Amino acid sequence: MKSVIQIKGVRKSFGKNEVLKGVSLDVKTGEVVVILGPSGSGKTTLLRCVNFLENADDGELTIGELSVRFRYAGKKDILTVRRRTAMVFQNYNLFSNKTAAENVMEGLVTARKVPAAEARERAERELAKVGLGGKRDAYPSQLSGGQQQRVAIARAVALNPEVILFDEPTSALDPELVGEVLAVMRAVAREGITMVVVTHEMSFAHDIANHVVFMDDGLVVEEGAPKEIFFHPKEERTKQFLDRIQLKYDYSI
Amino acid sequence: MGKLFDAALVLEYAPPIFLRFHVTLAIVAASVVGGTLLGLLLTAAQLHRTPGLSLAAAGYISFVRGTPVIIQMFIVYYGLPLALYRVGININRWNKLYFVLIAYALNNAAFMAEIIRSAVLSVPKGQSEAAWSVGLSGFQAFRRIVLPQAFLTALPALGTRLVNTFHDTSLAFTLGILDMLGQAQAIGVRTYHVLEGYVFAALVFVAVSLLLEKGFTRAEAAFGRGVKK
Ligand SMILES: Nc1ncnc2c1ncn2[C@@H]1O[C@H](COP(=O)(O)OP(=O)(O)OP(=O)(O)O)[C@@H](O)[C@H]1O
Numbered sequence: 001m002k003s004v005i006q007i008k009g010v011r012k013s014f015g016k017n018e019v020l021k022g023v024s025l026d027v028k029t030g031e032v033v034v035i036l037g038p039s040g041s042g043k044t045t046l047l048r049c050v051n052f053l054e055n056a057d058d059g060e061l062t063i064g065e066l067s068v069r070f071r072y073a074g075k076k077d078i079l080t081v082r083r084r085t086a087m088v089f090q091n092y093n094l095f096s097n098k099t100a101a102e103n104v105m106e107g108l109v110t111a112r113k114v115p116a117a118e119a120r121e122r123a124e125r126e127l128a129k130v131g132l133g134g135k136r137d138a139y140p141s142q143l144s145g146g147q148q149q150r151v152a153i154a155r156a157v158a159l160n161p162e163v164i165l166f167d168e169p170t171s172a173l174d175p176e177l178v179g180e181v182l183a184v185m186r187a188v189a190r191e192g193i194t195m196v197v198v199t200h201e202m203s204f205a206h207d208i209a210n211h212v213v214f215m216d217d218g219l220v221v222e223e224g225a226p227k228e229i230f231f232h233p234k235e236e237r238t239k240q241f242l243d244r245i246q247l248k249y250d251y252s253i
Numbered sequence: 254m255g256k257l258f259d260a261a262l263v264l265e266y267a268p269p270i271f272l273r274f275h276v277t278l279a280i281v282a283a284s285v286v287g288g289t290l291l292g293l294l295l296t297a298a299q300l301h302r303t304p305g306l307s308l309a310a311a312g313y314i315s316f317v318r319g320t321p322v323i324i325q326m327f328i329v330y331y332g333l334p335l336a337l338y339r340v341g342i343n344i345n346r347w348n349k350l351y352f353v354l355i356a357y358a359l360n361n362a363a364f365m366a367e368i369i370r371s372a373v374l375s376v377p378k379g380q381s382e383a384a385w386s387v388g389l390s391g392f393q394a395f396r397r398i399v400l401p402q403a404f405l406t407a408l409p410a411l412g413t414r415l416v417n418t419f420h421d422t423s424l425a426f427t428l429g430i431l432d433m434l435g436q437a438q439a440i441g442v443r444t445y446h447v448l449e450g451y452v453f454a455a456l457v458f459v460a461v462s463l464l465l466e467k468g469f470t471r472a473e474a475a476f477g478r479g480v481k482k
Pocket residue numbers: 014019037038039040041042043044045046
């Protein structure tokens with residue numbers, strides 16, 4: 001199968017703290033890649049390096065026919081990469097000066113020069129798909145966390161990107177709102193949109209993933225099919241992590 | 254000389270004084286337009302990574318904020334012709350008002366820069382990051398996402414600044430500018446009735462200040478609808 005996005009040997013340090021120590025990832029078309037790992041293992045930093053919200057110190061990124069070394073990427077390369085990807089943030093980051101519909105339209109109209117009427121139509125369609133057709137004129141401050149995150153997902157999907165990056169999209173939500181966001185993400189996955197998802201929701205990860213990557217301490221420790229990683233992990237660190245998470249699960253239920 | 258204070262004269266002097274209101278307005282307009290543009294440049298310089306640039310901007314701002322506007326006005330009035338003469342430009346015959354407009358714009362720029370900078374910094378980083386992530390360029394993100402939010406945050410401070418600028422214009426007459434106060438002073442010298450003209454000018458200042466405050470309160474409510482966290 002064709003790769004949508006490939007990263008090779010990403011390194012990133014914050015001062016003396018080396019957070020990514022040479023991470024590689026290959027995401028195929030239509031695939032859902034789930035990244036797991038303990039807190040501080042570098043998952044967020046990895047996603048942020050992919051769309052240049054962090055400047056990686058080294059490594060290479062291939063997206064479509066565009067190949068760039070992170071260190072030498074120019075403004076134009078960065079803009080190209082950002083226009084082929086989309087991101088859903090942990091704390092939504094909806095534009096607070098814009099309504100739900102305007103949030104979805106912004107990247108279409110301003111960055112991609114889609115005519116406003118067409119963008120509005122697409123925005124309304126995407127909002128309806130995430131169950132928020134009636135909230136198109138609401139400002140973010142008038143929406144619940146779950147609703148805001150659904151708008152953020154609509155904003156990402158509307159851009160028709162080659163891949164959507166999700167960074168713990170449900171971890172800032174009240175428990176009763178997690179379900180609605182996960183349901184929307186499942187629907188996005190069913191549409192065949194390529195996704196890279198960082199999450200701590202294990203059963204969701206198990207259901208949705210085609211490929212699971214376990215990271216620890218700035219490295220990919222183990223990766224493979226969900227069944228392999230969840231039920232027959234080879235590496236000791238993966239086992240420990242899964243046991244710990246499982247334990248939390250058992251207690252919380 | 255008659256009465257020390259003649260209320261009837263307040264009314265009599267009102268028209269000639271109010272006829273000079275446009276000069277006061279011109280100074281305010283120069284302060285606002287010139288100050289905002291220069292203030293944006295200063296903010297850009299201050300937030301810039303080049304240390305020399307941000308240092309120079311910071312130095313300028315603390316100089317302006319640390320000296321009275323009347324001194325800045327005299328420095329511009331006496332200093333600018335000298336400086337420009339050196340590079341072969343002769344502005345000795347300029348209308349005095351031009352120097353005042355320049356001085357007030359330069360002065361207001363420093364205050365505007367402080368207001369703009371703190372408002373821009375108050376917009377969460379995530380707003381810019383989300384804008385970049387949907388493909389906006391740095392400038393587009395600033396212009397469409399950060400600036401409108403910063404503007405809303407800055408509105409109260411901008412209102413106060415505008416009122417202060419308006420009050421500051423009352424020093425321009427010291428250079429012989431015939432604004433409202435210049436006129437009040439001239440009438441005082443001519444008629445020995447000094448107080449009446451100033452009382453009328455004071456009434457105008459109070460009225461305009463109140464109007465501005467009301468206007469800004471309304472603007473905050475209008476722009477802020479639904480947006481505020
Ligand atoms: N801007 C930054 N400046 C300095 N250090 C940072 C910065 N961002 C992240 N780090 C550090 O990098 C390391 C990895 O952080 P990262 O957020 O990528 O981890 P994570 O795997 O996403 O963790 P979590 O599951 O808690 O979200 C951490 O030690 C963190 O303190």
